Amino acid sequence: MGRPALIDRDVVLATGLAVADDHGLDALTMAAVAARLSVTPMALYRHVANKADLLDGIVELLLTEFPPPPVGPWADRLTALADAIRTSAQRHPAVFPLLLQRPATTPRARRARTSVYWALKDAGVAADRIEQTERLISTAILGFAVSEAAGRFRHHSRRQLDADFAQLQALLGSFIESESQIAGAGPGGEGAPG
C-alpha cells in the first residue's frame, strides 16, 4: 500500500466552505482549495469526483450546522430550528442559496425534516397533512434565509429583518395551530387534554 494521506474528503469540504465564506462563490476554485491545503489541485480529485461533487458535499456539510432541536414544546423546537437555519445562512451567504437546488433526500437532510415532522405531530397536525405542512413552512423559512443571505434585503436594517422574520414565524405558528386537530391547541407540549 501507499503513503499516509495528507488530506481527506472532510477537510476538502470544510476548506472549500471556508474559501467560499471568506472570498465568495466565484473564488471557490479547485486551485484555491488546494492552495489552502498546501497541495496540488489534482490531489483533490482523489477525494471529490469533480467540482459539482465538491459543491454537493459543501451543501451537505451545511446541514450539519442545524443542531438537533431541544426538548420542549413543539413551538419552541420549531423556533430553535428556524433560528438555526437563519444563522447558518448568515454565516455562509455564498453557498447557502445552493440548498434550494438540491432535493432533501440525503440522510442528514432527512434528519432535519424528521424533527419538523415530530413537532407537527405534537402540535396536533393530522398525519396526512404533516408532509405538506412541512414543505410549506420549510419553503417559507428557507426563502427568507436565502433572500437575506443572497442580498435581496441588503438595503434593509438588521432590526427590520429581525422583525420580518419574527412576523413570518408567527404567521407559520398560527397556520400550524389552524391545522391542529387538538381543540384550542396552544404552543404547548402535547396540546390541551381531552
Add this chain to the structure above:
Amino acid sequence: MGRPALIDRDVVLATGLAVADDHGLDALTMAAVAARLSVTPMALYRHVANKADLLDGIVELLLTEFPPPPVGPWADRLTALADAIRTSAQRHPAVFPLLLQRPATTPRARRARTSVYWALKDAGVAADRIEQTERLISTAILGFAVSEAAGRFRHHSRRQLDADFAQLQALLGSFIESESQIAGAGPGGEGAPG
C-alpha cells in the same frame, strides 16, 4: 460615424436567456451567446460591461414577464401576479434563482412591487404595515417558485406542487385579511362599506 450595428443590448440579453433556458446556467458563456448571434465573443463587450452585467440584464429581463395585474378584486390581482411569477420560474429555471440575489431596486422591480402595494392597500392593510406585508408574501412566493424551479421538489408530482402552491396562496390570503383594518373584509374589491 461607423457602420450599422449587427446586435444591441436587448438581443444580447434575450439570447443569453435563451442559451440558459436551453442548456443551463453552466452553458451560459460569452462564447455561446456570441455563437448564437454569429458574432465574435468580443463583440458582446460593446453592449454589456462584462458577464456579471449580462446576468444582471437577464434577471431584469425576467421581470418583464410579470404582466401588469388585471383590474378586479385585490385577491384576484395578487393571485394573477403569483401565478405569473411561478410560470416565469418554470419557464426559466436556470436563471430564475438569481432573482433572490438582487435587491429589487430597479424600475421594473419597483413596478412589480408597487402593484402589490396597491392590492394590499385595497385589502385594507394599514399604510405602515404595507411594506413589511409585501416583503413577507413576496418572499414566500419567490421561495416556492425558486425551490420548484431549482429542483428542490423534483421528486414531487406536478399535482402535489399545484396543491402546495394553492395552500400557500390561501395562507397568505388569510394573513392579509388578518392584517386588514376593514371589518370582515373578504377578497372583494374595496372591502365592506362603513
Add this chain to the structure above:
DNA sequence: ACCTGAACACCGTTCAAGT
C-alpha cells in the same frame, strides 16, 4: 494508496487593429 507535473480544452477579458 496518494500525490505531482505536464498538458489540454475552455473561459472571461484586454488591446490594437480593421472598416
Add this chain to the structure above:
DNA sequence: ACCTGAACACCGTTCAAGT
C-alpha cells in the same frame, strides 16, 4: 461606432509518472 484577431491569465480535468 462597431466588430475582429491575437493574446493573456485562469479554470476544470486527463493522464502518466513518481513514492
